[in-house]
Amino acid sequence: MSTVPPTVMRFSTEEYEDRLARVRAEMEARDIEVLVATDPTNMSWISGYDGWSFYTHQAVLVFHDEPPMWWGRTIDAKGARRTVYMESDRIVGYPDELVQTPTGHPHQHLARLLADLGRSSARIGVEMDNYYYNAAAHHHLTAGLSDATFVDATGLVNWKRAVKSDQELVYMRRAARIVEKIHEQIFEMVEPGVRKSDLVAEIFRSGISGVAGVDDDDTFGGDYPAIVPLVPSGVDASAPHLTWDDAVFEPDTATFFEVAGCYRRYHAPLCRTVYLGQPPDQVRRAESALIEGLEAGLDQARAGYRACDVADALFRTLERYDIHKDNRCGYAVGMSYPPDWGERTVSLRRSDTTELQPGMTLHFMPGLWFDDWGLEITETILIREDGPAEPLANFPRAVMVKT
Numbered sequence: 037m038s039t040v041p042p043t044v045m046r047f048s049t050e051e052y053e054d055r056l057a058r059v060r061a062e063m064e065a066r067d068i069e070v071l072v073a074t075d076p077t078n079m080s081w082i083s084g085y086d087g088w089s090f091y092t093h094q095a096v097l098v099f100h101d102e103p104p105m106w107w108g109r110t111i112d113a114k115g116a117r118r119t120v121y122m123e124s125d126r127i128v129g130y131p132d133e134l135v136q137t138p139t140g141h142p143h144q145h146l147a148r149l150l151a152d153l154g155r156s157s158a159r160i161g162v163e164m165d166n167y168y169y170n171a172a173a174h175h176h177l178t179a180g181l182s183d184a185t186f187v188d189a190t191g192l193v194n195w196k197r198a199v200k201s202d203q204e205l206v207y208m209r210r211a212a213r214i215v216e217k218i219h220e221q222i223f224e225m226v227e228p229g230v231r232k233s234d235l236v237a238e239i240f241r242s243g244i245s246g247v248a249g250v251d252d253d254d255t256f257g258g259d260y261p262a263i264v265p266l267v268p269s270g271v272d273a274s275a276p277h278l279t280w281d282d283a284v285f286e287p288d289t290a291t292f293f294e295v296a297g298c299y300r301r302y303h304a305p306l307c308r309t310v311y312l313g314q315p316p317d318q319v320r321r322a323e324s325a326l327i328e329g330l331e332a333g334l335d336q337a338r339a340g341y342r343a344c345d346v347a348d349a350l351f352r353t354l355e356r357y358d359i360h361k362d363n364r365c366g367y368a369v370g371m372s373y374p375p376d377w378g379e380r381t382v383s384l385r386r387s388d389t390t391e392l393q394p395g396m397t398l399h400f401m402p403g404l405w406f407d408d409w410g411l412e413i414t415e416t417i418l419i420r421e422d423g424p425a426e427p428l429a430n431f432p433r434a435v436m437v438k439t
Contacts, residue, residue, distance in 0.1 A: 045084055045121055046300050047203055052121045055082060058196045059098055063189075068161040070150065071098040071189055072177075074169040076373040078193035079106075080301065083122060087115040090168055090373060092135055093142040097150075107146060109135060143173045147180025156181055161189030167375065194381050198368055199395035204302060205418065208370065208397060211304035212416065212428035213247045214258045214297030219308055222295075223436050226310055228287045232267055232280040239265045239295055246299075259298040262377040266294035273410030276403055288313040290435075292403070292412035296377055297429075303369050303377040305399045306429045307412035310436045319411065321357060322404055323435045326413045329353035329402055330433065333365070333384075337400070337417055337425035343388040350402050351386065364388075365402040369416060394421045397428070411435070 059082060063071055073079055076090040083096045083104055094108030103126050106116045110129030117124055130145040150156065160181070163169050165188075178186055200208065221242045225235055246257035268278040269291040276294075285291065289312055296305040311319060332349040350365050366384030369377055382390045382398060396419040403412040413433050417425035 043084075043121070044118055046086075046207075047084065047201075049121050051201060051203065052082070052084060055196065056098070056104065059193055060100055062192055062196065063098065063100065063161065066161065066187070066189070066192070067159055068187060068189060068192075069100065069158040070155050071161045071192065072146070072163070072169075073098065073189075073193055074163055074173075075166050075193070076168065077301070077371050077379075078163070078197075080373075081193065081197055081371060083116075083120040085116055086119045086301065087112060089115065093146075093168075093173060095146065099155075107149065109142075141172060141176040143176035144180055147177050150181060150184075155184070157183040157185075159185045159187060161187050161192065163190050163192075164188040165190040191381065194379055197370060197379060198381055199393050200370060200397055200418075201395075204370065205395070205397075207300045207302035208304055208416070208418075209428060210247070210256055210299040211258075211297035211302050212306075212430075214243055214299060215295060215304050215306045216297075216429050216431050217247055218242045218295050218297060219293070219306065219431050222293050222308075223310065223438065226285060226291070226312070227438060228312055229284050231282050231284050232269075233282040235285075236265050236267060236280045239293075243295070243297060256299065259301060261296045261298045261303060262372040262374045263294075263296065267291060268410065271408045274405050274408055276405055276410070285312060290315070290319055290409055290411065292410055294403075294412055294414075298377075301371045301373065303372055304416040304428050305369060305377060305401070305414065306416060306431060307401065307403065307414040308431065308433075308436060309411050309413060310438060312438055314439065315435055315437060319409075319435060322359065322406075322411045323413070325354050325357035325359050326402055326404065326411065327433050330400065330413065330415060333400055333402070334415070334417065334427070335424045337392065337398070337419060338423065339392055339394045339419055339421060341392050343382050343384050343390045343392065344386050346392075346400070347384045347386050347388070350384075354402075354404075359404065361402065361404065366398050366400040366414075368396065369399045370397055392419045394419055398425075400425075 079096040089112040097105040113129040294307045329350040336345040336349040364385040368379035368382040401414045415427040
């Protein structure tokens with residue numbers, strides 16, 4: 037009798053089967069016989085796989101006439117057996133001699149595998165615009181399957197992830213509780229003279245230790261976020277994606293904190309701004325514009341409305357304050373792996389006419405980056421059946437002032 041404990045599954049088999057059915061329906065609509073999903077988030081959403089192995093080539097293969105198959109490095113196959121819902125015979129590893137070597141490539145092995153499965157002349161969908169499927173992978177896969185037809189399946193699975201299940205929303209709400217705790221810790225600790233590296237260490241500690249509540253349902257640890265904390269101050273805050281160093285926080289300076297709670301790979305980003313001292317008029321004016329714009333956008337973030345309606349409500353508010361923003365103000369979020377917590381589907385911009393559906397979750401992110409300072413106040417929101425969107429976190433939006 038085996039002493040190995042059962043596979044760790046974060047969703048029911050029925051939920052995975054429902055996801056698979058939706059992916060297959062879209063494959064059929066696009067006339068795709070085999071889908072090679074290399075995005076680790078798509079792999080996990082389809083199969084349950086979870087591991088820090090995405091620095092090597094791996095994929096989940098989806099067929100119409102047989103169960104999905106996990107394919108990756110042989111030493112990671114045991115991790116697949118611990119996390120995927122499929123049987124062990126649907127887990128295939130390639131030898132380590134193909135890892136990061138100029139004399140061979142993992143996708144040569146994948147090509148042989150698909151040929152052995154009778155798919156050498158199939159119509160195969162691959163995620164062309166993806167962090168994890170590079171030019172060498174495509175070259176070796178197509179060269180090894182010269183009779184196959186390759187089509188771009190970028191976003192096929194991503195869009196199926198857009199509407200969250202009840203269990204996914206449980207995880208996102210837990211992530212929101214974690215990010216509330218993170219911001220409480222930030223405000224408690226930040227002050228002039230504190231090193232940024234010390235505060236970021238506390239952000240990581242707080243996010244990973246999670247939340248301690250009154251019972252088991254309210255007590256849970258966190259996961260690593262797909263993006264590291266972004267904590268620029270002063271003129272550095274004029275740029276949206278700077279991280280941190282070991283310099284100290286200075287008085288009379290604004291710092292925005294772009295962080296997320298993460299639970300079982302589900303993210304709830306939340307950005308807030310701290311001012312050490314008395315905020316000048318320009319900061320207060322931008323704060324008023326952002327908070328008013330958020331409220332206007334939330335009122336448009338309703339089922340049946342469009343992504344552009346949310347963006348337009350925000351932008352029109354900002355323009356009344358003579359603030360002009362030329363980038364998107366949000367995007368879909370949920371499950372993700374590094375380097376991005378966005379789902380790469382819906383964008384809150386004036387040109388995106390995607391209809392919002394109940395169960396969609398988005399990071400409503402109207403960051404303002406001026407010539408020599410910046411301000412971020414954001415919300416992760418849930419599109420409800422009725423009424424305006426629900427912010428998943430509950431934390432004050434006003435600029436946090438500490439003197």
